[in-house]
Amino acid sequence: MKEVFDVQLFRENSETAVGILEKHLSDQSVRGLELVDPAVLSRAARALMTTEHERVADFDGAKLAGILDLYVRTGIAVHSPGSMGRQFSGVVPLAGVVEFVSSVVNQPSSFYEAAQLPNVAEQIMAEELNRFIGWPAGRFEMLTTSGGSLANLTALLAARNKAFPDFWAEGGPGAAGDGRPAIAVGEDVHYSVSRAAGVLGIGEAQIVRLPLNEERQICPVRAETALAAAERRGLRVFCVVASAGSTSVGAFDPLDELADLAHRRGAWLHVDGAHGASLLVSDRLRAKLRGIAKADSLTWDAHKMMFVPAPCTLLFYREREHSLGAFRQQASYVFDEEPDPYTALDSGDRTFECTKRPMIMALWTLWSVYGRALFADKIEQLCRATALAYEVLLEQPDFEVLHRPEANILCFRHRPAGLSDPGPADERELHRLQVAIRNRVKQNGTFFISKVDIDGTAALRVVLMNHETTTEHFRMLLHEIRHAAQDIRTTARGNR
Template identity: 65%
Template sequence: MADDRAATATLHRGLALEAFDSHLFRRNSATVTAKLEEYLDGTSIRGLRLTDPALLGRAARALMTRERQSIPALDEQKLSAIVDLYLRTGIQLHSPGYMGRQFSGVVPLAGVIELMTSVAGQPASFYEAGQLPNVVERIMADELNEFIGWDPERFSMVTTSGGSLANLTALLAARNRAFPRFWSDGAAAAGRRVRPAIAMGDNAHYSLSRAAGVMGIGEEQIVRLPVNRHGTICMERARPVLASAERRHLKVFCLVASAGTTSLGAFDPLEELADLAREKNLWLHVDGAHGASLLVSDRLRHKLKGIHRADSLCWDAHKMMFVPMPCTMLFYRNKEHGYGAFRQEASYVFEQEPDIYTALDSAEQNFECSKRPMIMSLWALWALYGPALFAEKIEYLCRLTQEIYHEVCAAPDFEALHRPEANILCFRYRPDSRLADAELHRLQLAIRNHIKAEGRFFISKVNVDGVAALRVVMMNHQITREHFQMLLDDVRNAGRTLLGNDQRRDKEKE
């Protein structure tokens, strides 16, 4: 009996160790890589086919071992099926049919680097745990600051897991500069009659109002600045709104500008907003999660004219720098402000006597303690290909968006809602100018749902002036003008079918 238990223990230990075996790792990697190679080579136009969650759940459960008492040997057929299921049910980022969101298919090499950082994990908040990630974070900060234009001796950069967290961190730094005792004393630090407030464009990303809520700043203390027909902050109307906020005892401490709004991809006037921020002693934060990447292009950099006057900048590399999610960089014009968001003592991680190693620690500047070395995939691409790789793809996508804008303008049954500034275009199918807004709204939503259900193209939607619009984001360099023309044909056919069905129902009611 004792011999049986010993043999069983030895077997279990062997199977447990097998899961960590390097030869098995190579075999598993080959299985997954072959599937990904096939995925990347696919030329079919495919969007997104939604699967009934119950069916998908059953398919996923069928791939799970039922063994609970011992460790089974790895079933490589199930591994292959898991990869197939994942790739088949996700958004097809590398297909010309994908035009829906602001995240893109990655440069494949970046995925290889992510594999390395996943297996050889190095938490990146502390130099001693992730030496190279912390060094290359400084290197990439210097490289990208060449395009921003801040004093190289005074600025700083820290990586965060996503633009939402970067925006929150910057707003915390701005608040703590304006109200130095807020961190320790809470809202009482602002005084009894003063209510801290944040000013932002009326179409700013929802993460900013969410960040305000996290900080205890209610919706009533968010000063919404009107936007013009281009979707950018209207300077003529911004000043009266700020004056009104002052009369309501709102103490605006931060002005947020957008460089590439989510809805339209519009760029707020940074120079004019910088003048306003300086005049009123406000922190100017730029949410450039989407559009900051245009800085690497000589042809497009002018969209962010005045960025050097901002106090902080959020920049998502997982959007227009084509690396895996999430990879966000938060820049500060004054590196001292980078330590202003969080003010804590923790002897188990923070060093009381800094040296050349701990000087590269970033944990005091970001919310995360354990943080992926997300900068590695961006640095590897930059190191091996340089900035031209990014600039050429970004320029192509923006040029393509201009071309499809003209396609929409030339079609009598479509209307373009703005001239694109980057790679986002909103438009509507409108065969009859007499359609009321409510009917037009329902039609666009129905068309979008029809297109998604067909599974050939994946597009998004957004409300523009209260009426739904179809929205495309050009993130894939494999998309051509011809692909967009095919999408317009599909939209037109869907619209005609939907309108015809509506007319038939109206006749039946008569």
Template identity: 65%
Template sequence: MTSSLSDVQSPFPEPTTDEAMSGLTAAFDPGRFHDDAMDIVNRLTAYLGDRSVRGLDLIDPAVLLKAARGLMTPERQHVADFDPDRVNQIVNLYAETGIPVHSPGYMGRQFSGVVPLAGLIDLVSSVVNQPSSFYEAGQLPNVAERLMADELNRFIGWDRDRFAMVTTSGGSLANLTALLAARNRAFPQIWTRGAGDTPGPPAIAISEDAHYSVTRAAGVLGIGERQIIRLPADRTGRIRPDLAEPVLEEARERGLRPFCLVASAGTTSMGAFDPLEELADLARRHELWLHVDGAHGASLLLSDRHRDKLRGIEHADSLTWDAHKMLFMPAPCTLLFYRDKTAAHGAFKQRASYVFDEEPDIYSAYDSADKNFECTKRPMIMPLWTVWSVYGQALFAQKIDRLCEMTRQAHRMISAEPDFAVAHEPESNILCFRYLPDGMDPAAAHRLQLEIRNRIRGGGRFFISKVDIHGVAALRVVVMNHLIEADHLAMLIAEIRDIGQQVLRESATARHDQRNGSHS
């Protein structure tokens, strides 16, 4: 016999309407929010004020899982009573287990400690919750996006009446979107009929040192590894235009149809800037879309001292620019620029009656959903626009100049150490180097750098990263904190040397014990 839904008894007693509403009302209570917010702001103020040199405290995931589970309410039937101590413990655990991006010991990654005002505006965005792909849902964010586009385009140099900008969630998504626009321009039939009708396999040309998101985007687009044309780079990771031309010609002879050349403005590994003017000429000769992945380095456009590293950017067709890197905003916040705004509409050729207006008006002219992947999109432009509105360009330029200068200082200091070897001269705020004491076996250099990096990370004072350069690991610092001084760099150098010497002694002892064991 089949029971109706009304016959099924819930294992939990139904709360009364008053009980249910009291818990629900309390969770949304503005007064409760005020008290919670003040407690959290006070905790974050202390966090920002901690200038100690500290790195990453890497915790066993099982230990953290147990601690986090212990902070979850056991209540299952009713809305649990608010527990301020539980909230404080969650905030403390969140802050203490994260990378301390505001510490002078943090030199490991390309995301930044944010301008504090940007964090406050991000809180406002979370509370007012205005998804910004459509003007009617996020009026000010869409206007702010247009304003920031105009402000930043002054440094790019495109025709203000023809260019376009959209925000998107990260450089990887921006690169994918730009490649979609480039592919659809070169193969307009591919969106509806697929790649079967293309006259030869579509291909993209990239640097040997391109970010992995570019090759990932190629995979998403159905461009296999064999259709990725790898352009030769010099020892610093910059594309060699003189060697790139014959590689492109050879690819065409193999039947490939390259449609886009991707250049880098600040590679992830060494911060190298490709020669954009020469690559723009190359792209024109081969009728290629020139996309510049400037996720890290495009921000140097704001600096009078460093803008020349992007000479030729005005000739690009599109540009990826991460504000959560060298514009010091909360992640993610990426700006995708197009030289020709009609190309921005070419990435996605869709209509949907529930979101796209059949008759455009003054409001829908500010919509961006037809130009970016996301339908529901955070108003990520608001922290950047607010900080720019309050402080102006100089805040960003001064911090960028400071970071680049301290990286050059690190280069000078490390170059002067006889047991260290720098891998390149820094073009921005990224520097790679190795600890190589006299008599070091070259075959052991790779493992030594890896062990040094891992022990530094476990030590808790500094956080640095590593990268393989020409097959050999190198230590890598990314100077993102303007509070870093020469003394901090000297401390890091000393710690690397101490750890390196310790590793070598342990290795020598192990070899000695192994020999003695084999002799016995």
């Protein structure tokens, strides 16, 4: 068994991995997602497994190379200009190096004694990023957690416990006069918020849907009317959830007005900025989040627009004591009875994770080595590229653009001749066509795009996450969409 831990073997294995990754990163060809039949992939994976079960098998370098090659080849090509489908980012390569070190040294970061530098780095990054949020120094708190869904759930838990202090221990809303706990959200809110309502015992029936304007942002005036109607129905909205870069179209809700509205009604404002909070680091784009300093909590995914490996989510609270309200438990085996300067940095009592990866290290290292400009420059370039793609779409008579992009997400539909007149039958056919186009483009393997339903009808959706993606690549995508639509409609006519 000792040879498994041999340092020289470690070096050789690392060199194998670096060689495969270097080739992967050097490939700038336009490619999307090559889907492999799961049964075929399973057979390929099983063929790489040892058949030795009685003793530790001899190391086989070719087997390792095969495993790593299969792993790299069967994933989304996030570093390719053709990958436009999701909010997954090709990482800054140095961030991958840091993650490699983190995996080997294995320092769970929920407690300072287990991961000293990650906990200090977390505090440093909190201070660095708060310069763009604007909360008073010494009063706010930032924690890392594994993904935006978990961050949203944790923030809603803190908000619920603040509004209903007995809920944690006794369940239910407490006194009869408190009203039924409710959350108010925009129509385009991320599904994790609806899921959180179920997890928290609030129930989807107590989710108040706030109307959107033409830009698919929450409309504050109509939202006030909706909140008043909810109160008359016996609901107590304890939290309003706003989006800063909605998943569907990348819309930024008016945070300034919504914060005032929420606080007038005694509610907490949580901002789901998983995608768009990163715009704060850009002087040119920061105004999209005007009013963020009035929010009570903020979710910020660094693994999206800060280009580090997933997961790396930052959960901010405007008031530090609010971070202590999410969980109310004692566990003698992890929580110290007598706090000291070391345990003051522990986060295990404020996050779901008892064991947590030191996810801050990749972000802090990039920030330390390259500074803010690395992130600001790339984000601004992605937003410029998306704005140019929007202009290209406006020139295409057979495409319908659905919104002016606020960041790097753009949704549109292909409307070939014969589908230009709106009507129920045409809308159904238009919906089916967009879904079929997306699937055909994905199967072709040159581009990877996604789809989203907008007002009940499917739309094609691109997310520009790669600074190598140009307007020419986008024009190539439109050509492929047209070709796919022509094939789909020709086949459909032939089957009638």
